[in-house]
Amino acid sequence: MLALATLVAAPRAAVAQTDYYNTDRGRPFHIEDAYPVERRAFELQAAPLRLERGAGGVYHWSVEPELAYGILPRTQIEVGVPLSYVDAAGTRTYGMGGIDVSMLHNLNVETSIPALAVGARALLPVGKFAPGQTFFTFTGIATRTFTWMRFHVNGGYTVGESSSAGDASELSRWSAGIAMDRTFPLRSLLVGAEVVAQQVLGGGDNPAYVAGTGFRYQRSPRWAIDAGIGKRLTGDDRAWYVTFGSAYAFGFPWHP
Numbered sequence: 001m002l003a004l005a006t007l008v009a010a011p012r013a014a015v016a017q018t019d020y021y022n023t024d025r026g027r028p029f030h031i032e033d034a035y036p037v038e039r040r041a042f043e044l045q046a047a048p049l050r051l052e053r054g055a056g057g058v059y060h061w062s063v064e065p066e067l068a069y070g071i072l073p074r075t076q077i078e079v080g081v082p083l084s085y086v087d088a089a090g091t092r093t094y095g096m097g098g099i100d101v102s103m104l105h106n107l108n109v110e111t112s113i114p115a116l117a118v119g120a121r122a123l124l125p126v127g128k129f130a131p132g133q134t135f136f137t138f139t140g141i142a143t144r145t146f147t148w149m150r151f152h153v154n155g156g157y158t159v160g161e162s163s164s165a166g167d168a169s170e171l172s173r174w175s176a177g178i179a180m181d182r183t184f185p186l187r188s189l190l191v192g193a194e195v196v197a198q199q200v201l202g203g204g205d206n207p208a209y210v211a212g213t214g215f216r217y218q219r220s221p222r223w224a225i226d227a228g229i230g231k232r233l234t235g236d237d238r239a240w241y242v243t244f245g246s247a248y249a250f251g252f253p254w255h256p
Helices: 002-008
Strands: 041-045 049-053 059-063 066-072 075-080 083-088 091-096 099-106 115-124 135-145 150-159 172-184 189-200 208-218 223-232 240-251
Touching: none
Parallel strands: none
Antiparallel strands: 041 066, 041 240, 049 059, 049 240, 059 083, 066 075, 075 099, 083 091, 099 115, 115 135, 135 150, 150 172, 172 189, 189 208, 208 223, 223 240
16 A cells, blocks of 8 residues: 555645644544645555554554545545554454444634534444444534644534444543644744543443643655543553654645
């Protein structure tokens, strides 16, 4: 896949150079901004790695290669394949966590009101760690930019039976959170932090609170990297996690 991206890459440096500014879901924050990839541009998320250490010393490694495409103005589609490896008391298991298909549409350019976006996601029941049915998640996003800081608010709701969630630990009945970030354009760097409340499917009625921080850095005109760290602040399993990811932006030569 990466070789294909390299072969078809075209001179789209103006688009790719601002990739550090676009905070995608999970890279490195749960909270994302209201902007999709540019129309007719691709973004290959080649190595989004996450390590979580839970109660009892359980280590959960996950990686989700994803490919996003700007299919229409202010609209992207994305396909990902979550893969998991769990080490619990010497027992090691691994497998797919489903097939993740999503869409993000930006409703307006930010002016005197925030930029708004809506998203939809389907997690398909494919693989050992996948849920027992297809889950649909619907998300609303707002981004407000000031000279000194950007703020993002996300809210989401998932449709599906809690008993079918299985090992898909990232699924929440509902989630809401706020993130703030500061950009340093001359260094192609973004740093930020977030707080998220979520009710995990099958995890009881009390919401869990998660806090995290991280950065994104433009390593080259087409290549951005990110890393983050966070922790669950409430509940019986107050796990901590670290993330690392990279993304490569490209376009086809016949598109201007």
